[in-house]
Amino acid sequence: MMKPLKSRTSDVTPVFVSELIETLTRRGLALFGRRDARGEVAQARDLAALGELLLSRRGEASGVTLAETLLAAFAAASAAERLTFLLALADRFGPDPAAVQRAIAAVLDISETGALEKLHAASEPRRQALFRRLNLAPGGTTALLRMREDLLGHLSDHPRLKLVDDDFVHLFSSWFNRGFLALRRIDWTTSPNILERIIRYEAVHAIRDWDDLRNRLAPEDRRCYGFFHPQLVDEPLIFVEVALTRDIPPAVGPLLDLARTPIAAAEATTAVFYSISNTQRGLGSVSFGNFLIKQVVEDLKRELPNVKTSVTLSPVPGFASWLAGQRKAEVAWLDAATQAELGLVDEHGWHADAGKAERVRAVLLPIAVRYLLAAKTAGGRPVDPVARFHLGNGARLERLNFLGDVSAKGLKQSHGLMVNYLYALDEIEVNHEAFAEKGVIAAAPAVRQLAPADKSSRSTVPAP
Amino acid sequence: MMKPLKSRTSDVTPVFVSELIETLTRRGLALFGRRDARGEVAQARDLAALGELLLSRRGEASGVTLAETLLAAFAAASAAERLTFLLALADRFGPDPAAVQRAIAAVLDISETGALEKLHAASEPRRQALFRRLNLAPGGTTALLRMREDLLGHLSDHPRLKLVDDDFVHLFSSWFNRGFLALRRIDWTTSPNILERIIRYEAVHAIRDWDDLRNRLAPEDRRCYGFFHPQLVDEPLIFVEVALTRDIPPAVGPLLDLARTPIAAAEATTAVFYSISNTQRGLGSVSFGNFLIKQVVEDLKRELPNVKTSVTLSPVPGFASWLAGQRKAEVAWLDAATQAELGLVDEHGWHADAGKAERVRAVLLPIAVRYLLAAKTAGGRPVDPVARFHLGNGARLERLNFLGDVSAKGLKQSHGLMVNYLYALDEIEVNHEAFAEKGVIAAAPAVRQLAPADKSSRSTVPAP
């Protein structure tokens, strides 16, 4: 026989609860945030107590009011109070141990139908139900996104918050599933309400001002698309910027040049995805970027039949810091001569000196191929996050562009390197499966030829 | 130590699966539904095998194609094949026993953090993941709604399908939560695409033709509102029809009269909810009717400050059959004299004979009060489904209307009786809580006064 599991449920005084419900009204929300004589701890206890209260009501009507109250109180609370509540979510709003114990006993009783399903229901973390109820308050979804952002900031210090975070990811994946997202074009007729956010959230190549924005939206050979969710009006969850060109571009500078001359959309043969940005930190680990790119590729092909090639122009954000680590560790494949040549990249202005640049190119490109094809995380995925994303989507590593981004940021994070990933619709599924199932990276022959000749690296590069 | 749980997972031949993925393309979907030499059973096994395959893929891209394939094959399958698949969902797509067993062992190990959460994850019925993946196919949500409709038809014959249905309800409750529903007014400028469905789905007072529909939508003193979901364009999930009047109306006939003269909306003091209809059988047990009524009440108050009263004019659909049962059972409180008088309602045209009608009224109204206030289900809820809905929302039983609906349907299901339920915004929460927590029914004093004087009934009528 099993011994009783330790109870982790709340010990909220019933009197407090029953009084509270009497006095809670919308007008009372503003008052709730105030400190009383007991100070901060009492307040934090109230948040958890409110959560218990919200879970205990059978009615939906008062539930919405309670949910609004809790969310408003959380928003008004101090950082310490909010953390206390988040920890209470981890500690006191997990599955109900007594219920789980009963369910386990039932599983062992072979005569009971559906015992496993009941065990599942019994072991549901109570915070899931709590989040569902909070989500019914006006603005509830947004408030929960903000709550998770808060939590993410505490995760490293309080690892048990991971339990709470898992529930956020589980629910957000359901609420923000692809079926509820609407693809909308963002252009120079789009509401400035939305455009402001594009300026704010652009994470790859910062938008300097409205002229820069206009230059990315208004010309005939520029496109921008975002996914929108019915609950977050005027707030794209993710957006991608696209240039329509005649060739696969090797550098981002000319694409963003305010003085460039647009081409007619009908003349374009290539769609270049040069920036993709998420806007909601609270939706981390809820992925929809791959859906966005693939849908845009399909829509553009329909609109512009001449566009045959869909390709990114991507940064290589982890390259420079990875290489610094390798140089410091003096790894075997970095011989002394190479180390010496690599020292050039520490000189200011090296990229503008043709001679130095050429010397850097000679050593840097083979190393970059090694970085992209062979450097893996513990889980066997590419170290570079952008590579991981596009290769995981089924794209192919198509071309390395030396000095593709000579902005300060570009030089700093990747010694100016940029990469084109190719989205070939008829290859995506095969590439994606091979990558997902076996870790195989699709790369163009020209890329592989750049790889260094030594055996140590070759052995870890998967065959095409 | 625990003994191994019996495995219920599928034994799909891997060869079949790996071949299948090679050949599946969109163009192949049409062919998939065909019978092969092995006939029906093979086909049904394919559906379950497709489900296993879909769950086994890590990639999202091929997953969408597989999801489309499965849904198309299900739609094309015969009734017997579909049932076989549904039963497979119950039998083979429940929680994974081996995983549960490991998770239970971990729960018993007191050193493991988050063991209960892991148990929850481990015990998730595998069909939930399957449904989530199916939902990503274009039209997936609608296809799953249809699949559940199918299932509901088999529930009484195959009780174990209840396990599958619970998962449908769990997921639909998440996907169709209130936050994703948009309230839209339906009027004489609304797309005929939608209006057709209003005609088709109106469940209370059938709409005869477009003139009848126009009469309910176009006049200034008529309103109609529906909840819409982003995944079901042009398809209201539920809609309510409202008449703006100067009094609480006692009968529905005059409200629907094509020849009546509208009043100015600004002159109305009363909003009468005279019909509320769900359109999706597949969303049974996923409730949003109460949200609809309450939001419309609030919106109308804002738009028309003179509207002070919000009330229904409702049928009493279970009354006549309940009364027939009581008469047949010769229950104690039905004395011989009353029985005799009740015989009048069996005479054709009794309601049009003033004398007979008056005699029926004398015996029928006290019985109707008993029916509404005291007749309860095993769970202690009112027997009448409409009463259950409105009282559960926090409305008050306000008035009984003898001969409120003298249509054939009205006479048949309730001997012509109609009821007004009052939605008083400042009472709703209290009523709702009292009903939800203690089963207390809110009723106007005038209604209670109609109740019969005998003690037997009084004792079961809850105190106000």
Place this chain on the structure above:
Amino acid sequence: MMKPLKSRTSDVTPVFVSELIETLTRRGLALFGRRDARGEVAQARDLAALGELLLSRRGEASGVTLAETLLAAFAAASAAERLTFLLALADRFGPDPAAVQRAIAAVLDISETGALEKLHAASEPRRQALFRRLNLAPGGTTALLRMREDLLGHLSDHPRLKLVDDDFVHLFSSWFNRGFLALRRIDWTTSPNILERIIRYEAVHAIRDWDDLRNRLAPEDRRCYGFFHPQLVDEPLIFVEVALTRDIPPAVGPLLDLARTPIAAAEATTAVFYSISNTQRGLGSVSFGNFLIKQVVEDLKRELPNVKTSVTLSPVPGFASWLAGQRKAEVAWLDAATQAELGLVDEHGWHADAGKAERVRAVLLPIAVRYLLAAKTAGGRPVDPVARFHLGNGARLERLNFLGDVSAKGLKQSHGLMVNYLYALDEIEVNHEAFAEKGVIAAAPAVRQLAPADKSSRSTVPAP
């Protein structure tokens, strides 16, 4: 020297006017329509007086109120009063004779620059300024359209109203010029507010009910387009119904059949304009039908590249009555044998008798060609109004369809005959010019071959 022209301006008492402006308020509008002791004449005099008053004010603000007053009074007036006002427009609101006299004198003075322009301004009928001011009242444009409809009913009895009508046409042509019209598709998502009007105004093949309407709007192979004007919301000025087919259809019955099976739009090769209807009698002589057809032809070609042929399926509304006249007049080219055969069309059900129908066809088609190609109005245009419209647009008479419309209406007005006019974009301008400048009718060779062999008709048929 010129003698003074007879004055035709109004002799309204100034006192009346100055009093009136004091008392006119919006609230007073309702009272204005009432009869006073002086009765009808006084009222009618008031309308004209109001017109004078409106013309005399320099201010725009009070002008709008006065315009509203006059239009409301006109709408409330009796038929006789309205006629009196219309005649006053003809008699007293023409050009100001004194001003014209001065302007003529200036024309004769050679030293005066712009004298002709001043003469033009001086001779402007005063009602034009009146109509412009009335047009500024809310709903003014619609009220003026209704006023002209009124006028058109009196035109034959009061020929001098033609002067007023010319001014209506002049102003309406300006206000409803092509540039202000928006082409909008009308389909099964269009507001019933508009669809009701389609049902009401369809002038060629009456729409029986909403099912009939749905059959013309919802299927993939049906289209409807209308021109809308910013001042007449929800009121198409003109609309055209189009069927997408695989061939040029010979009969209208199958097109309108509720039981037919639609084809995919992408499979259609032919756009068939089978009905075009004006909705505003008040816009008679203000033409935009040709713009509508041509724009729809162009839009369809863009949307559906497979549609190569644009053609009408048109009635021949004047044929039967014209032929009756010819038979009665016993014109030379109708020989006794033909006369005898033509007698068949007077027999009930002749068209359903294959033998009789064949005999009618033999005599009727050559006569129909004569009717369409050679029967001309005094102005040298085709007698048939539909032929006049399409040929005037540059279409070509492509084919005669015997028994194309065997409805009662079709048999009555054209003995069942229907006609296809072909809109070939590369021929339209040449055809149109030839028709407009020289009266040349474009007709397919196969049509001309049907023409009778006698010389009398040939001589009047223009060479191709």
Place this chain on the structure above:
Amino acid sequence: MMKPLKSRTSDVTPVFVSELIETLTRRGLALFGRRDARGEVAQARDLAALGELLLSRRGEASGVTLAETLLAAFAAASAAERLTFLLALADRFGPDPAAVQRAIAAVLDISETGALEKLHAASEPRRQALFRRLNLAPGGTTALLRMREDLLGHLSDHPRLKLVDDDFVHLFSSWFNRGFLALRRIDWTTSPNILERIIRYEAVHAIRDWDDLRNRLAPEDRRCYGFFHPQLVDEPLIFVEVALTRDIPPAVGPLLDLARTPIAAAEATTAVFYSISNTQRGLGSVSFGNFLIKQVVEDLKRELPNVKTSVTLSPVPGFASWLAGQRKAEVAWLDAATQAELGLVDEHGWHADAGKAERVRAVLLPIAVRYLLAAKTAGGRPVDPVARFHLGNGARLERLNFLGDVSAKGLKQSHGLMVNYLYALDEIEVNHEAFAEKGVIAAAPAVRQLAPADKSSRSTVPAP
């Protein structure tokens, strides 16, 4: 008997015309603008010839092509060629003298009905018909607006172009009549396409950048409205900027301060119209500003019942230059002491010196009252254009604000003076009529009290 009028019609060679029509196609448009061996004159003659050709065609289809050709050729022509064409419009496209002569003869014949109307038709300048036809070309309206802008630049050098300009005004007044204009709110959700133009066209207080624009559109207590015309998409014809405040503001600086704190719209009691700008020079003399302000006043009262006061905060653009003229002319009412004190305004930074500012105020305000109330044009209207506009609309001169605008522009054009004009809905009509009919200026008593005491000025200030 009248002698023949001198013919001013064109002598275009018919051969040229008939050849031209053969070769004109859309594809030919690009070629048309080229110079031939004959050079500029030939080209200019071609424009007029094209005009003649366009007038001579009966067909509408080829007419549209010709209209496009002429407009494109005009746009491509040199400035000299364009002027030649504009002068041809004045000289050769006036009324047809021969037709006028016949019409005059008919007027003298008393037996002819409608002779005056015929005279009107006969004397219509032929360019009116030409402009109507040009208007049918795609983009025709905009092209004609640009053509008039061109003309306005030549008006002072070529006074006879006034004849042409009168026809533009006549037609534009019809095409842009109030009934065709749609009032739309412009806010922070409006398309940047439109917002760019707001920045460009703001004529009163220049908008520095997008932050400045946001500050005028996004806060709850700011509004902007414009009139739009169906032919000019994304192009407001006129727009007004409004601040919602708690008082009548004395200065514009605080209204435009980026750092100010907005108030809740519901708390505002006053709507302040602080900027109104026309965007189309080509619509000069076609007035709709008064309609815009009045409609916004009415709409705001409906939306925000607490807004009881509608007032402008206006510049006094002509004050400084008028005063400079008076000082130079040493007019009688400027005594030596005043002249001396006025010298202060010529000192840099006088307004920031409290002592100097106070001395300037003492002399400047009485003079400003004189300027606003007594300084009149030859036509008896106020000299100040802004005063003329608002007083003409029926507003009341409510308050003078010393140092209301201390920007460089404000100091330069009005020594910093600003004015509030009050729009009181119940006074507007009376004020407007009194102003329009008798030149009476409505002014608040407090303004009149500021007026100087000398008799000379009093005598010219109209009584209230």
